[in-house]
Amino acid sequence: MNLQKLRSDFPGLHQDVHGKTLVYLDNAATMQKPRAVLDAMEKYFVEDCANVHRGVHLLSERATKSFEAVRGKIAKFIGSKDANEVVFTKGVTDAINLVAHSFGRKHLEKGQEIIISGMEHHSNIVPWQILAEEKGLTLKVVPVTDRGELDLEAYAKMIGPKTGLVSMVWVSNALGTVNPVKQIVDLAKAHDVPVMFDGAQALPHVPIDVEAIGCDFFAGSGHKCYGPTGAGFLWGKKKRLESMPPYQGGGDMIVSVTFEKSTYREPPARFEAGTPNIAGIIGLGAAIDYLGSIDLAAARAHEDDVTRYCAEQLSQTAGIKLVGTPTQRAGAVSFVMDDIHPHDIGTILDREGVAIRTGHHCAQPLMARMHVPATARASFGIYNTREEVDVLVGGLKKVRELMG
């Protein structure tokens, strides 16, 4: 794989910050975008700027064609054969809220349980808490081990006749843990329980095959996979989506409206009220096309190598402790450093040109479980290099010097 060529596809990487070469290691927050994504979005705004689904004119036809083509691209990328199983959303948070409001309100009943894990992002906790309070449901949390892995035995015991839904993260944003998704689904299927995956960090880092895994819902965010913000999707099995009432009401999701009664379109249109983020979805499609144009398996193998190298280097640096040491890791390495708070690490590294994330990573219960108030997290994309990890490690030595 030609790494220099790949890096040249991403204009955002090539800049100085505070007089130092940018080392962008905050990919789990959002990724840099390849030129192809920016070009596709500009093309829409410049040449095809029209609303979708309703114009009889050429611009609207072209916009609609580009926009609708993205469903098929997403479906193919995640192993679904049916483009109509893809519902466009703002991102993963929006997709989880959609399932909570629509599937949850319709199909979950008082006394039932929703199983999540101890390593969820707040976006896969709070929507279920709101639903649980409204419907009289109980939230059950699968514990996390000291290594930052799911306690599968505890999960197996937790699941049973009262379980109404399992919703879990595929890859932890805070620790990088890759969960055993096939086992999670198989255990749920034994009890006929539907399973949803928060795929925010899985989409960019691991191959996804929703049909082989056998889950019912999968949520992805474009901007965490080299696309723009505000554009993501919910994939759902056709029979599940068909069983669900609308999430939001408005234009584009109806068959007919009178003041007495409105009727709704079939999925996915039923769940897409209002003018969508057309440019964003087209950009997301371009990101998937871009990943299809490179040797993605080789690029991901390279990314895994850099991620592993980072974990090794940090674990060998005096004073640094990794938070989470999962056997299956993707995309992120979380760590703490002696008594130096992650915020101070982040500020000092920033002045060295190194962008990382510090804080609780929207996973406060997980931080509590790992006995840390916050961590510093380096997270990777296909364009990062071992040399960049070396700059990070060098920067951490400067943190130590400065903070004494």
Added chain:
Amino acid sequence: MSSDLRDLYQELILDHQKRPRNYRKLEAPNRVMRGVNPLCGDSLELQLNVEDGVVKDIGFEGSGCAISKSSASMMTERIKGKPVAEALEIFGRFHHMLTEGAPSEADEEALGKLAVFAGVREYPARVKCATLAWQTLKAALESDAPLPDVGNVSTE
């Protein structure tokens, strides 16, 4: 090491981070307030004894970065024994220094050692670290909730 980082992490700040003053619980506080920054998870609990309009004693505990911890430590030193009205006035000057611009001569005089935090203004992401303890103090001084109610204040 770049000199501008030294403007932020001055020796005085690092000293208070390593040896925070008044880092303790009071025996019988009559004001207790918890402050959190939900964006980063920093939190502290402030305990005060306010009698006859004077901050007789003050202590804090919590977790946070060097900026938030040293700011809390230096704040307790600065306002211990001071009238409530003066503490609130210092709050105003401190807040102004971090959010509006360089302190005037009068501000500098009133702030004393606290002017060491002027460098934080150049780091917008860190301003709330420095002001968390002060926002908590303001809420505690303005609160009339009787104990054992513990108040909560948030930077957001």
